[in-house]
Amino acid sequence: MLFQISAAQSQQPKPPKPSSPSATPDQTQEREVVNIRRVRLPITVTDKKGQFVSGLSPGDFLITEDKVPQQIDSFTSEENNNLPLYIGVLMDTSPSTAGKLKFEQESAMNFIQTVVRPRKDRVLFATFDDQITLRQDFTDRLELLDRAVFAIKKTGEKTALYDAVWQFCDEKMRSAQGRRALVIITDGVDTYSRADINDAIDIAQRTETTLFAISTKAGLLGTVPGVDAGQVRDKADRQLPPRGREADQWT
Numbered sequence: 001m002l003f004q005i006s007a008a009q010s011q012q013p014k015p016p017k018p019s020s021p022s023a024t025p026d027q028t029q030e031r032e033v034v035n036i037r038r039v040r041l042p043i044t045v046t047d048k049k050g051q052f053v054s055g056l057s058p059g060d061f062l063i064t065e066d067k068v069p070q071q072i073d074s075f076t077s078e079e080n081n082n083l084p085l086y087i088g089v090l091m092d093t094s095p096s097t098a099g100k101l102k103f104e105q106e107s108a109m110n111f112i113q114t115v116v117r118p119r120k121d122r123v124l125f126a127t128f129d130d131q132i133t134l135r136q137d138f139t140d141r142l143e144l145l146d147r148a149v150f151a152i153k154k155t156g157e158k159t160a161l162y163d164a165v166w167q168f169c170d171e172k173m174r175s176a177q178g179r180r181a182l183v184i185i186t187d188g189v190d191t192y193s194r195a196d197i198n199d200a201i202d203i204a205q206r207t208e209t210t211l212f213a214i215s216t217k218a219g220l221l222g223t224v225p226g227v228d229a230g231q232v233r234d235k236a237d238r239q240l241p242p243r244g245r246e247a248d249q250w251t
Contacts, residue, residue, distance in 0.1 A: 042210045085121040086138060086176035087112075088168045092186035092216070093152060094129040094159035100216045101152065104185045107214050108149050111183060116140060124172060125149055128164035129156025130192055138172070158192035165200040165211070166193075173209040180209040187216045 041063070045053040058075040089108050097104060112123055122138035125148045136148035165182060173180045182204070190197075204211050 040208055081179065084178035085115070085117070086173065086178050086180050087115065087121065087123045088172060088182045089123060089125050090164050090168065090182060090184045090186075091125070091127045091149075091152070092129070092159065092161065092184075093127045093155045094187075094189075094191070095155050095157065096159070096187050096189060097216050098155045101155070104214075104216060105149050105152065107185055108183075109146055111214070112145055112149075113142060116142070118142075122176075122178075124168075126164070126168060127152060128160050130158040130160060131156055132160055132164045132167055138176075159186075159190050160192040161186055161188070161190040162193040162195040162197060162200040164193075166195045166203050169200075169203040169207045169209050174207045180207065182209055182211050184211065184213045185216065186213065188213070 043061075045056060047053055054077070056077070058072045061072065061075075063070045063072060089112065091104050091108055093101070108125065115121070116123055118140055120140070122140055123136075123145055124134065124138045125136040125145055126132065126134045135151070136144055139145065161184070165184070168182060173182065200211075203209075
C-alpha cells in the first residue's frame with residue numbers, strides 16, 4: 001500500500017513597521033511575501049513481518065522538518081487514487097545479466113500484466129547497458145510491450161544504470177500527467193554512468209518519480225539459476241530501491 005502525503009509549510013511575513021507621521025502613502029506601504037512549499041511524500045508502511053499496512057489516516061502520521069511539525073495538506077491512499085499510472089520499466093542488459101535475461105523478461109511482463117489497468121495506465125519499456133535505448137514508448141497495449149520485452153536477444157558491454165534513471169526521469173517522467181514510477185530490473189552494479197547514485201535520487205525526487213527495483217540477484221523466483229528469492233547479496237543490492245514483492249503495492 002502506498003500513501004501520498006502533501007505537506008505544506010509557510011513562512012509568515014514580518015509585521016510592517018509603524019509609519020512615521022511624515023511618511024507618504026508610498027513609503028508606508030510594504031510588500032508582504034508568503035513563501036509556501038508543498039512536497040508530496042510517497043510512503044510505504046509495513047509491519048514487523050514485512051506485510052503492507054492499510055487503512056491508515058492522516059492522524060497516524062507526524063511529519064517534521066528540523067523537528068518542527070508540518071501541516072498535512074492532503075492524504076491519499078493508493079487504493080483511492082484514481083490518477084493514471086505512468087510506469088517506466090528499465091531492464092539491465094549489461095554482460096553481468098547475460099545468464100538471467102529470461103528471468104528479467106518474465107519479471108518485466110509479470111509486473112506489467114499484474115499492474116497495468118487497460119485504457120487507463122501507461123508503460124514504457126527500455127534497456128540499458130553501454131547504450132540507453134527506448135524500446136517501447138508509453139502505451140497500454142500489452143501486445144506491444146510483450147513484443148518489445150521478448151525481442152531482446154543480446155547484451156551490451158557496460159552498465160549505465162544511473163544515467164538511465166536520470167534520462168527517463170528527465171525526459172519522460174517529468175511531463176507524465178499522473179502518478180510516476182520507474183521499475184528497474186538489474187543487479188545494481190553501475191560501471192559506465194556519468195551520474196552517480198545521488199544524482200539518480202535527486203532527479204527522481206525532483207520529478208516526483210517513485211523508484212522500485214527487482215534484483216537479478218535477489219529476485220522473485222528462486223528457481224532461476226543464480227537468483228535466490230528474498231536475499232540481499234551485496235552492497236549493490238542494498239543500494240537498490242525496494243525489491244521484488246514490494247512492487248505489489250501498485251495492485
